[in-house]
Amino acid sequence: MTHIRGLGYLRVQTRHIDRWREFALDGLGFAEGSGPDPDGLYLRMDERRSRLQLVPGDTDKVLAVGWEVRDQYALAAVREDVEKSGTAVTALTAKESAARDAEEVIAFTDPGGTPVEVFFGPVLDHSPLRTGFAQKFVTGAMGMGHVVLPTPNFAETVTFYNEVLGFLPRGAMKVGGPVRIRFMGVNQRHHSAAICPAPHDGAPGLVHLMVEVDTLDAVGIALDAVKERGFSISSTLGRHTNDKMVSFYVRAPGGWDIEYGCEGLLVDETYYTAEEITKDSYWGHDWSGSEPLAAFVPPGK
Ligand SMILES: [Fe+2]
Known part of the structure; x- marks a missing residue:
């Protein structure tokens, strides 16, 4: 554990x-x-x-x-x-x-x-939290969200997280041949990290950060707000098959994405087994408008 x-x-x-x-x-x-x-x-x-x-x-x-x-x-x-x-x-x-x-x-x-x-020993700020849309972020025992990390040393990186840091396997998805993205959890959030094969280990070193909010309305309001301000939508709204999150992805300044979602699954380890998904979403999550993610652009291009 x-x-x-x-x-x-x-x-x-x-x-x-x-x-x-x-x-x-x-x-x-x-x-x-x-x-x-x-x-x-x-x-x-x-x-x-x-x-x-x-x-x-x-x-x-x-x-x-x-x-x-x-x-x-x-x-x-x-x-x-x-x-x-x-x-x-x-x-x-x-x-x-x-x-x-x-x-x-x-x-x-x-x-x-x-x-x-x-x-x-994180330091707390007890002053009232005033979020932009009066939404609550889902954190607490599930942490601040999840990160998807790119690596050119895929097998070694997966082993490190599972066997050295003790992250629990939380399923996988094939992304070409036998290569799988691997999802990993440390609490009830389906995955706190996912490890993804990538051509380099340089900047920015991130594929995306996911943050979760408490209502679908807040997700929709955020989607409108980033579009109005000219930020590029990497993926349309959709629902993921593994963590059941309804989310969209938007390009952050710097070449990586923020995934902004709600309704994430709570994993019960009593019954959970690591499964392989064959599609990342039940519906939506159209990536056709995405600009290239810097983590997957080979160095020098
Ligand atoms: Fe994600």
């Missing part, structure tokens, strides 16, 4: 911080939080001081996928497991951890090149 309880935070660097502000606050209804970099954009979804952290820089890339554990003992256990696998682990300083709004953080790189952080 894994020590990881959920996706805790995502830190991203971007060249387009002003466009991100419009995208996240006006388009997707995130609440503005606070954080250490005065030029950063800190986005609140719940009582955490921030969940999605954008900092300005000269490229668009993921800085850290932050996974949460219960406490210092669980963090020590994860550190031991990762070190035993031959992966070097760095303990962040108190100042660096404070910048992530966590008590203690360790960092390492997964076999796909993704910068990973594991933390405990």
